[in-house]
Amino acid sequence: MGAGRMNVEDMAKSYEPGPIEDKWYAKWIEDGIFKADPNRDKPPFSIVIPPPNVTGSLHLGHALDNTLQDILCRAKRMLGFNVLWMPGTDHAGIATQNVVERSLMKDGVSRHELGREAFVERVWAWKEEYGSRIIGQLRKLGASCDWDRERFTMDGGLSRAVRRVFVELYNKDLIYRGKYLINWCPRCLTALSDLEVEHRELEGRFYSVLYRFADGGGGDGITVVTTRPETILGDTAIAVHPRDERNRHLAGRRVSVPITGRVIPVIEDNMVDPEFGTGAVKITPAHDPNDFLVGARHGLESIQVIDAHGVMSDEAGTYKGLDRFEARRAITEELKNLGALPAVDGRKHSVGHCYRCNTIIEPYLSEQWFVRAQSLAKADIEAVRAGAIRFVPEQWTQTYYQWMENIRDWCISRQLWWGHRIPAWHCADCGETTVSLETPISCKCGSANLTQDEDVLDTWFSSALWPFSTMGWPDDTDALRVFYPTSVLVTGFDIIFFWVARMIMMGLEFMGREPFRDVYIHALVRDEHGQKMSKSRGNVIDPLVIIDKYGADALRLTLTALTLQGRDIFMSESRIETYRFFLNKLWNASRFALMNLADAPGDIAPPGGGDEPHLRLHDRWIIARVSDVTSEMTRLLEGYFFGEAARLMYDFVWNELCDWYLEMSKPALRGDEGPCRKAASQKVLYHVFRDVLKLLHPIIPFVTEELWEAFAYGGGIIGRGEWPVAKSYAGAESAERDMAFLRDIVRAIRNLRAEVKLPPQKAAPMVSLRLKDPDKTAPVRENCDMVKLLAKVGEIELSPLDAPKPAKSIATVTADWELFFPVGGMMDVGREIARFEEEIKKLDAEMKRVSGKLANENFIQRAPAEVVEKERTALAEGEARKRRIEENLEGLRRQ
RNA sequence: GGGCAAUUAGCUCAGCGGGAGAGCGCCUCCCUCACACGGAGGAGGUCACUGGUUCGAAACCAGUAUUGCCCACCA
Numbered sequence: 001m002g003a004g005r006m007n008v009e010d011m012a013k014s015y016e017p018g019p020i021e022d023k024w025y026a027k028w029i030e031d032g033i034f035k036a037d038p039n040r041d042k043p044p045f046s047i048v049i050p051p052p053n054v055t056g057s058l059h060l061g062h063a064l065d066n067t068l069q070d071i072l073c074r075a076k077r078m079l080g081f082n083v084l085w086m087p088g089t090d091h092a093g094i095a096t097q098n099v100v101e102r103s104l105m106k107d108g109v110s111r112h113e114l115g116r117e118a119f120v121e122r123v124w125a126w127k128e129e130y131g132s133r134i135i136g137q138l139r140k141l142g143a144s145c146d147w148d149r150e151r152f153t154m155d156g157g158l159s160r161a162v163r164r165v166f167v168e169l170y171n172k173d174l175i176y177r178g179k180y181l182i183n184w185c186p187r188c189l190t191a192l193s194d195l196e197v198e199h200r201e202l203e204g205r206f207y208s209v210l211y212r213f214a215d216g217g218g219g220d221g222i223t224v225v226t227t228r229p230e231t232i233l234g235d236t237a238i239a240v241h242p243r244d245e246r247n248r249h250l251a252g253r254r255v256s257v258p259i260t261g262r263v264i265p266v267i268e269d270n271m272v273d274p275e276f277g278t279g280a281v282k283i284t285p286a287h288d289p290n291d292f293l294v295g296a297r298h299g300l301e302s303i304q305v306i307d308a309h310g311v312m313s314d315e316a317g318t319y320k321g322l323d324r325f326e327a328r329r330a331i332t333e334e335l336k337n338l339g340a341l342p343a344v345d346g347r348k349h350s351v352g353h354c355y356r357c358n359t360i361i362e363p364y365l366s367e368q369w370f371v372r373a374q375s376l377a378k379a380d381i382e383a384v385r386a387g388a389i390r391f392v393p394e395q396w397t398q399t400y401y402q403w404m405e406n407i408r409d410w411c412i413s414r415q416l417w418w419g420h421r422i423p424a425w426h427c428a429d430c431g432e433t434t435v436s437l438e439t440p441i442s443c444k445c446g447s448a449n450l451t452q453d454e455d456v457l458d459t460w461f462s463s464a465l466w467p468f469s470t471m472g473w474p475d476d477t478d479a480l481r482v483f484y485p486t487s488v489l490v491t492g493f494d495i496i497f498f499w500v501a502r503m504i505m506m507g508l509e510f511m512g513r514e515p516f517r518d519v520y521i522h523a524l525v526r527d528e529h530g531q532k533m534s535k536s537r538g539n540v541i542d543p544l545v546i547i548d549k550y551g552a553d554a555l556r557l558t559l560t561a562l563t564l565q566g567r568d569i570f571m572s573e574s575r576i577e578t579y580r581f582f583l584n585k586l587w588n589a590s591r592f593a594l595m596n597l598a599d600a601p602g603d604i605a606p607p608g609g610g611d612e613p614h615l616r617l618h619d620r621w622i623i624a625r626v627s628d629v630t631s632e633m634t635r636l637l638e639g640y641f642f643g644e645a646a647r648l649m650y651d652f653v654w655n656e657l658c659d660w661y662l663e664m665s666k667p668a669l670r671g672d673e674g675p676c677r678k679a680a681s682q683k684v685l686y687h688v689f690r691d692v693l694k695l696l697h698p699i700i701p702f703v704t705e706e707l708w709e710a711f712a713y714g715g716g717i718i719g720r721g722e723w724p725v726a727k728s729y730a731g732a733e734s735a736e737r738d739m740a741f742l743r744d745i746v747r748a749i750r751n752l753r754a755e756v757k758l759p760p761q762k763a764a765p766m767v768s769l770r771l772k773d774p775d776k777t778a779p780v781r782e783n784c785d786m787v788k789l790l791a792k793v794g795e796i797e798l799s800p801l802d803a804p805k806p807a808k809s810i811a812t813v814t815a816d817w818e819l820f821f822p823v824g825g826m827m828d829v830g831r832e833i834a835r836f837e838e839e840i841k842k843l844d845a846e847m848k849r850v851s852g853k854l855a856n857e858n859f860i861q862r863a864p865a866e867v868v869e870k871e872r873t874a875l876a877e878g879e880a881r882k883r884r885i886e887e888n889l890e891g892l893r894r895q
Numbered sequence: 896g897g898g899c900a901a902u903u904a905g906c907u908c909a910g911c912g913g914g915a916g917a918g919c920g921c922c923u924c925c926c927u928c929a930c931a932c933g934g935a936g937g938a939g940g941u942c943a944c945u946g947g948u949u950c951g952a953a954a955c956c957a958g959u960a961u962u963g964c965c966c967a968c969c970a
Contacts, residue, residue: 014932199967206970225970239970271968281970290968349969395899402898402966493965524964528907561918562907567900568963570907578919581932592929647909651917662929750935849914858950867913867951 004602004712008595011710015587017551021702025139033077033719034144036084038478045081046483047073048467049145050491050499051153053092054127055099058137060525060533060571061492063543064563066143067556068522068642069490073144074698075637078723084483086470087138087145089131091154093459094188094356097418100126116417123418127152137544142552142701144719149479151470153462154420161469162420162462163437165510170424170435174372175412177424177433181285181292182411184364185354186310186324190415191368193458194408195497197352197361204351208343209282209335211238214256214263222255222266223342225277227349228287229335230327232257233316234305237283238266239294244274258340259331260317269294286365302365310362324362369413369422369455373505377404380504388514389504392640396496396521403497410502412458419456426451464502467515484511488518488640496521520640522563528572541571553700554580560699561646582650583703586696589658590707593685596669600682602712607683611729614680618664621739622684624732625656626691631726633695649696657692660743686711691724836889840882847878 028034036046047069052062073085100123101111111119135150151158169175183192207229212221222238235257240247251268271294272281285295286302295302305316312319312327319327335341352361381404383389384397391397413422424435427443427450434440434450442448462469467486471479485507491500500519507515526532527539546555557579562569607615607623615623629652636645667673668681690713697704697718708718715721850871853859860868 008929014930227970271970273970277970283970288968288970290970293968347969350967399899399965406967408968497966564908567908572907574919575907577932581930584932585930588930588933590929595929644909647917658930659934663934747936751937846914853951856950860950862950863913870913 004714005594005597006710006712008591008598011587011591011594013588013591015584015703017553017583017702020706021140021142021547021552024702024705025142028144028717028719029147031717033717034085034146035148036082036146036479036483038082038482040082042080042082044084044482044487045073045076046084046086046486047488047490048086048470048486049088049143050489050495051088051090051151051463051466052134052138053095054089054131054134054152055092055096056089056134058134058141058543060541060543060559062134062138063141063555064522064525064559064569065490065492066138066141067559068520068563070141070143070556070701071560071637071642071645071698072488072490074701074719075723077144077719078694078697078721079634080722082482084149084479085143085145086149086151086483087135087143087147088151088466088470089134089153090459090463091127091152091419093414093416093419093456094190095459096123096127097416098188098356100418111417119417140544140547140552142556144701149470153459153466157472158462158465158469159420161465161473162457163423164474165465165506166423166457166461167435167437168510169371174376175369176372177367177369177413179365179367180370180411181287181289181363181365182368183352184308184362184366185357185359186308186362187357187359188354188416189308191364191366191411191413192354192361193411193460196355198355199350199352201348202351204347204349206277206343206345206347207332207335207341208278208345209258210340210342211255211257211264211282212340213253215254217253222250222280223278224280224282226282227347228328229331230312230319230324231284231287231305232282232331233260233312233319234284234286234303235262235264235282236285236295236300236303237264237298238280239269239272239283240266240280241270241272241274242268244272244279246274247279250280258335258338267294267298269297287363289363292363292365304365306362306364308364310359368411369424371410371412373407373410376505376509377407379508380404380501383504383508383514389516390518392518392520396493396519399493400496400501404501410458412461413453413455414458415454416456419459420462422453422455422457424453426453460498460502463499464506465510467503467507468511473510480511484515485513486516488520489516490520490522492524493521494524518640523568525559525569525571528570528575541573546573546576550576550580551583551702553583553702557582557646557650557700560642561650563643563646579650582654583700585654585658586703587707589653589662590689590710592662593689594710597682597686597711600679600686604683604686606687607680608729612680614676615684616668616677617735617738617742618661619680619684620731620735622657622661622688624728624735625652626688626724627726627728627732628736630691630695630724634723634726637698646699649692649699653692653696657688660739661688694718694721694724833889833893836885840885840889843878843882843885847875847882850875850878 049069050065052058056062069085073083077083097111100119103126104111104114104119104122114122131152135147138145139147166175183194183197184190185192204227206225206227208223208225209229209232210221210223213219224238226232238250238255240250242248242251248268250266253266254263255266256263266280267283271290272279283291283294283300284303285291285300286304287306292302294300303315305313305319306324307313310324312322312324314320316322316327319330322330332341332344353359354361381401384391384400391400423437424433425440425443426433427445427447429447429449430443430445432443432445433453434443439452440450443450465473467489468480468484471477471484473480489500489503503515507513524532527541529539531539533540543555554576558571558576559569561579562571562575607619612619629648632648633645636642636648665681665685668677669685671678689707689711693704693708693711693713697708701719705718708721713721854868854871854875
């Protein structure tokens with residue numbers, strides 16, 4: 001009896017993921033199959049997870065990203081690799097601080113009332129309570145991370161790495177501090193890097209402002225154009241281009257700023273575009289990045305008229321205390337009254353917004369820390385150019401180069417409380433700054449009057465170290481030796497610059513090796529209309545809801561199947577349904593197999609292949625196909641063709657295994673063909689399912705695990721089982737060819753049957769199958785076999801092969817064979833005549849095309865011989881076919 | 896301003912030099928003892944446009960148009 005195999009009566013009629021998923025996940029953890037061991041004697045394969053924010057909740061982007069990583073890890077484990085998938089979370093500076101601040105606000109407390117130390121404690125407490133939520137959600141998805149190694153970007157080891165990197169970069173003069181104009185968020189009250197600013201096209205205004213001459217020379221004044229009239233309070237010059245014929249004569253003159261009356265010079269600078277506007281531009285060094293540079297070149301004064309909160313400062317005179325946008329309206333009004341506002345034009349321009357809170361960014365003059373990026377970027381470009389790092393899909397390489405080649409210094413200091421405090425101490429006595437691994441006791445000057453820099457580091461600074469900091473760096477660990485560089489990084493294109501580029505930067509600098517060989521960039525998950533999912537749009541699909549409803553496997557399979565290289569994924573619940581149905585199909589096909597294995601022995605030797613006795617064509621065919629699919633699947637996963645891999649399995653299982661093999665094996669399994677055929681069929685069934693479940697396991701681990709157990713394949717858990725081996729055999733090719741032929745015949749019969757409305761099952765049509773060319777003998781034996789098979793599966797009743805051609809019949813041609821279908825009075829003669837006439841018309845057109853082609857000498861000469869041959873055969877067959885149709889037509893007309 | 900991608904059936908997309916494919920949707924028939932979360936059949940397309948390369952182009956090249964995305968110190 002089917003030793004250990006599950007009784008089909010115990011299996012639900014349709015697949016219910018319910019408790020199955022939790023059960024298996026717990027079992028996998030218990031058995032420790034996700035654990036990596038550096039001492040294992042197997043080739044290493046490693047991935048570091050893109051650490052989700054501790055504040056995060058699993059969204060579809062995570063679900064996709066981690067499903068793909070999980071597929072790779074599970075497949076590699078089965079392929080015999082020593083797999084490390086390193087998990088963890090990111091402290092997410094601003095995001096987390098904002099979340100905790102908001103929760104404080106509910107109690108009516110601000111972080112300032114609480115004080116820095118107490119606030120940071122609150123964040124840690126919050127992290128303890130909620131920080132593992134996303135980890136739990138990743139487990140629900142089935143992520144096979146080595147959880148014992150879970151890290152957090154602010155844990156002890158990683159903080160040590162961060163400090164070490166900062167100090168070393170500082171000592172190499174790759175980190176510096178200075179007062180510059182940076183991107184400032186007036187709501188978060190912190191500096192932001194260029195990347196953290198999101199530019200959006202907004203409908204804005206161009207204000208033309210008249211600056212009257214104040215030097216007694218001739219003329220009225222100079223008109224300049226600005227989008228930000230409120231900044232004129234901080235103007236310290238007007239600039240023109242030195243070679244601008246129109247305006248050059250203005251250089252050296254003096255004008256007075258409207259409202260303030262401040263007298264400022266007209267200077268020359270190359271930065272001015274003589275073609276733009278009036279060719280003259282106002283210079284506000286404290287409030288515009290370009291103007292800041294001009295100011296520095298010309299030694300201009302910087303007057304800060306807007307403060308950190310985006311409110312007009314003391315320098316703004318009567319406007320002091322007004323919000324920057326209120327001030328804009330008020331100042332515009334006053335300019336108008338002064339007659340200094342000749343024109344206001346509407347115009348689109350792009351405005352920077354904070355990527356965390358969407359507040360409009362204010363360029364702000366302040367003291368910040370920077371990483372000198374240009375010198376580091378050279379090695380980063382080289383590493384990709386030399387092939388040490390490869391982007392998949394390749395198109396991202398271009399994006400990467402472009403950014404790296406134009407890289408600017410990275411502002412790494414944030415005026416936040418949550419994050420890695422900058423390891424720099426300022427001396428109150430001499431003003432010197434000491435940067436050090438350990439907290440210094442005294443300054444170089446001997447003073448003990450030291451205070452640590454208030455700022456923390458950009459979150460992405462610690463993320464940049466993730467591939468090696470998580471493995472124990474700066475210590476020399478086994479993990480680093482075995483698993484660094486990691487094999488592949490899987491992430492979305494939205495963080496190529498934020499994260500991928502900076503990991504490359506830090507990895508090369510501190511490890512001397514690239515952090516990963518391949519970078520697989522996947523697309524964004526959007527809603528079914530291609531819209532970005534967002535809470536405000538209300539189109540968010542919550543993966544956890546999906547998992548509850550359909551199971552993690554359905555979600556994983558859907559995301560995987562929709563992942564085409566480089567394309568965005570449009571997701572909707574109805575799409576998930578398609579793939580859920582597949583799981584059910586697999587489930588029921590397995591039930592069918594198990595049902596038919598009930599009386600088979602427990603351990604079944606694998607079928608031999610072509611020469612195995614008692615195998616029929618379809619048996620040999622499915623064995624060959626499993627082998628093909630195995631090598632194809634292996635190749636696809638190797639090349640990160642996830643969508644293709646998922647669809648390969650989907651199509652194979654459904655359209656080949658279920659629709660053809662299982663159907664055709666029914667007579668033998670029923671015992672209609674005797675005990676030998678039954679045993680042989682059971683053997684094939686058993687081994688086909690074994691390989692299919694293995695191949696599917698990386699994508700849909702839960703259901704395959706459950707079925708693996710039901711089949712009692714043994715050898716432990718499927719995740720540990722070996723990947724199937726593609727094994728072809730002599731005759732595999734002909735089995736596939738013959739099967740294709742057989743399928744054509746069956747389709748032809750069904751087609752006819754549907755046309756004459758012969759109800760299925762009620763009566764099988766009488767047909768005869770005859771070799772077109774009686775001299776040809778080669779496939780006869782095989783095809784007799786096939787015809788018997790057809791009869792067995794109830795498609796046809798046979799008339800003797802040598803029976804005379806029925807008087808009134810339809811002839812359908814397939815390869816070397818003709819199929820005769822005696823129609824009796826079963827069809828609508830008029831309709832059939834029309835159909836034949838239509839067909840002849842089509843044939844004529846086709847033959848005209850082909851014969852035209854064959855008459856073309858160029859074609860004959862230059863096209864490959866087999867192509868020409870193919871066309872010749874097509875022509876000959878077409879003619880023969882036409883003749884036959886005409887014959888039949890003749891017969892029909894006589895009726 | 897620079898760059899990247901896309902444009903093929905009603906919808907979502909494969910195909911990337913030898914005469915158009917899938918899934919969903921639609922129509923017809925069938926609750927056949929694995930599965931109606933199923934089975935069988937069918938209808939439906941100038942492959943965005945214009946040139947070029949080629950014996951041959953949906954595919955390669957150039958340009959145009961439309962859409963989406965990224966980058967940029969567009970006062």
